[in-house]
Structure formats: structure tokens, C-alpha cells
Amino acid sequence: MRPLSPDEREAVALRHPEAAPGEVEGRLDEYERLLADRFAQDPDLPLAPEAAGLVGDREERLLELHRLLFDLPDEG
Amino acid sequence: MADEQVSIAVIKDGNTAKPDPFTVCIIANPALEAPWGSGQFLPDQIVGARGAFDSCAAHIVDCLYGSLPGQGEMLLAPPDIRDEVRIVTLFVAGAGADDSNSLVGQDAVSNILVPRRAAFAPFMNRHGIVADIAYAVSSSASHARASAWFTSDDDGRSGVAFQLDGIQLFHRHFCLVPGTIAIHVDERSLTALHEFQHALSSYSNGKIVDLYVDGSLGVNKKRARPIPPAFGTYRATQHASDPMRDGLGYPAGWGTFHCGLHLPSSPAVMDNYFQGASPLACQNDTVTRQFLLDRLRAKVSR
Numbered sequence: 001m002r003p004l005s006p007d008e009r010e011a012v013a014l015r016h017p018e019a020a021p022g023e024v025e026g027r028l029d030e031y032e033r034l035l036a037d038r039f040a041q042d043p044d045l046p047l048a049p050e051a052a053g054l055v056g057d058r059e060e061r062l063l064e065l066h067r068l069l070f071d072l073p074d075e076g
Numbered sequence: 077m078a079d080e081q082v083s084i085a086v087i088k089d090g091n092t093a094k095p096d097p098f099t100v101c102i103i104a105n106p107a108l109e110a111p112w113g114s115g116q117f118l119p120d121q122i123v124g125a126r127g128a129f130d131s132c133a134a135h136i137v138d139c140l141y142g143s144l145p146g147q148g149e150m151l152l153a154p155p156d157i158r159d160e161v162r163i164v165t166l167f168v169a170g171a172g173a174d175d176s177n178s179l180v181g182q183d184a185v186s187n188i189l190v191p192r193r194a195a196f197a198p199f200m201n202r203h204g205i206v207a208d209i210a211y212a213v214s215s216s217a218s219h220a221r222a223s224a225w226f227t228s229d230d231d232g233r234s235g236v237a238f239q240l241d242g243i244q245l246f247h248r249h250f251c252l253v254p255g256t257i258a259i260h261v262d263e264r265s266l267t268a269l270h271e272f273q274h275a276l277s278s279y280s281n282g283k284i285v286d287l288y289v290d291g292s293l294g295v296n297k298k299r300a301r302p303i304p305p306a307f308g309t310y311r312a313t314q315h316a317s318d319p320m321r322d323g324l325g326y327p328a329g330w331g332t333f334h335c336g337l338h339l340p341s342s343p344a345v346m347d348n349y350f351q352g353a354s355p356l357a358c359q360n361d362t363v364t365r366q367f368l369l370d371r372l373r374a375k376v377s378r
Contacts, residue, residue, distance in 0.1 A: 001188055001223035002267045003288045003348040033289040039223055040292035042279035062185040
């Protein structure tokens with residue numbers, strides 16, 4: 001997927017002036033890694049239940065990070 | 077379908093002596109799934125922007141052939157590949173906003189445009205096109221990041237065998253599912269090439285992955301600390317590692333490492349090219365370039 005530009009990363013950090021040093025960067029790195037991992041896995045490959053569970057966990061974590069990074073309300 | 081207006085333009089003929097030349101199709105996405113996976117669809121405004129679509133398609137072609145000003149990586153330019161690749165555009169106006177016409181989804185957890193990979197081949201086939209790699213161009217108002225699914229090779233058919241770190245794999249001639257890319261109409265820089273390289277690679281015979289994250293491994297990324305001098309062996313050629321990550325440096329805590337670069341002063345094409353002084357100048361690492369050129373050569377030789 002297209003990487004984030006330095007300006008885009010900075011824009012995310014500016015949304016969280018109260019965050020501890022490195023906190024937003026760490027969350028953003030995890031967020032980007034999980035997004036990239038999604039595309040590196042064959043979406044049509046049948047998964048064992050355990051593997052399917054890991055995929056579900058990844059998407060749940062992505063949702064959580066998306067809310068944290070972009071100040072979105074928790075609709076859960 | 078009776079209300080559809082279909083326009084197919086041949087940008088590059090490819091090898092017209094072949095019944096099925098290696099083909100890249102660039103498509104104006106008729107409908108967006110919003111959000112991705114929801115089963116809800118809305119028209120993609122790209123179908124009312126023919127000029128913008130054509131400009132994007134021209135940019136994509138320039139990017140693949142390395143003809144953007146100052147571009148360093150010229151993937152399709154080698155003489156034995158250049159004229160073998162067929163490139164067509166497909167613009168369908170008046171298609172309904174439904175599952176069969178939706179090639180792109182808007183990710184619910186990011187601003188990524190996600191290719192709906194299963195929809196591409198049936199959509200293209202309805203208009204007489206079979207492609208190995210396909211781009212869907214969108215003018216989504218909310219999502220602008222491009223992404224790609226890799227090719228699902230047809231491992232039941234022919235291919236060219238190769239050894240990767242002692243394991244035999246194949247550059248397959250044909251695919252079960254083409255490599256698919258979703259890209260925004262305003263996208264420029266090296267993104268079209270970066271995504272093409274993902275899409276050209278294979279889930280079963282070698283993945284070209286993102287280098288700007290400490291995640292999934294592939295042909296171009298391994299995991300070890302300390303970083304060994306030798307990255308790996310591809311077709312009996314040993315490739316050196318990149319100990320410095322093209323000047324960007326491996327962040328503390330990372331466990332993955334990359335192959336040595338053709339242009340060490342700039343990030344790799346599969347890394348964060350935006351962090352280079354001149355993003356268009358970025359080139360591939362040595363194993364990525366050779367792997368992809370070999371894969372292209374296998375496909376254009378079928």
C-alpha cells in the first residue's frame with residue numbers, strides 16, 4: 001500500500017499534543033504494520049480456525065488503533 | 077447493462093502475434109463499496125471525469141516505463157519486455173452501483189482504497205478483456221491511499237522454475253486471480269509502480285512486501301539480528317543485505333532487514349519513497365528488481 005508521507009505522519013502526531021513522546025509514533029507504526037500484513041496474506045486462502053481468529057484479532061486491533069489515532073468516537 | 081457506454085482504449089499493443097499477451101488493464105471504477113465488506117454501494121464519481129481518468133492512466137503508464145521526469149526505476153523499459161506488454165484502459169459509464177460493478181471498497185479502518193479482487197476478472201471478461209494486472213481508478217472523496225492484492229498464480233499450469241534460498245518455486249505463466257490495485261485518480265509520484273510490484277508478485281511463488289513496516293516477510297524482507305552480510309540467494313546469485321536501510325536506518329526494536337540497493341542514497345521503491353530527497357529517483361533493491369524482471373520475462377514468453 002502507499003506509505004504515509006512525512007507530512008501525513010506529522011498530521012497524526014499533531015492531533016495528540018498531550019501524548020507521551022513516541023506514543024503516537026508507536027501506535028502509528030503498529031497500525032501501518034497491521035494494514036500491510038493484511039495485504040501480504042492471500043485473502044482467498046482457506047484458514048484454519050486459529051488463523052481465522054488471528055485475522056479477526058488484527059482487524060479488531062486496527063479498528064481500535066484507527067479510533068485512537070484519529071480521535072474517533074467509540075461506537076462499541 | 078443496456079444503459080452502459082463502454083470505451084476500451086489500447087495504450088500499448090503488446091505482442092500482437094500472441095493470442096494472450098501479458099496484459100495490464102486500467103479501469104475507471106464504476107462503484108464503491110462503502111464501507112468495504114458492507115454490501116452497500118454508491119457510484120464512483122470517476123465515471124463522470126473521463127479527462128482525469130485518462131490523465132491518471134497516462135501517469136500510470138509513464139510510471140511503469142520509468143519515463144516520469146527524474147525517475148530512477150524503469151521496470152517495463154528493458155528491450156525484451158517493453159514491446160511485449162499490452163496495456164488497455166476500460167471506461168464504462170452507466171453501470172449500476174452494485175456488487176458486479178464495484179472494483180474498490182473504502183476501508184472502514186483507514187483511508188485506504190481496497191481492491192475487490194474477486195470482481196475484477198468477471199468485470200473485465202464482460203467487456204472482452206483478460207488481464208494479468210489490473211488497476212481500478214477511483215475518485216473517492218474520503219479515501220485516497222492506494223493498495224494492492226498480489227497475484228494468485230495458477231500453480232496447475234506452466235511456468236519457469238527458479239531457486240530462492242534453496243527452495244524451488246515458479247514464475248507462473250498464468251494466474252487464477254490477477255494482481256489488483258486500487259488507486260486514487262489524483263495519485264502521482266511512484267505509487268503506481270510500488271503497487272504494481274506488489275500486484276505482480278505472487279502469494280505462492282514469492283511476495284514483494286512493504287519495507288517501511290517491521291512486518292510480513294517476503295522475497296525482499298527477512299528477519300534476523302544481527303543483520304547478516306548475505307541477504308539470500310536467488311537463481312544462484314547471492315544478494316547482499318542492506319545494513320543501513322537506505323540511509324533511513326532500521327528503527328530500534330525492528331527485527332526485519334532488507335536487500336542491498338541499486339541506489340543506496342535513496343529509499344527502495346518498496347520502502348517509504350516519500351522519505352527520499354527525490355522520491356521519483358528511488359530504485360529497487362537488487363533482488364526485487366531481478367525477481368520482478370524474471371517474472372515479467374516468464375510471462376511475456378508464454
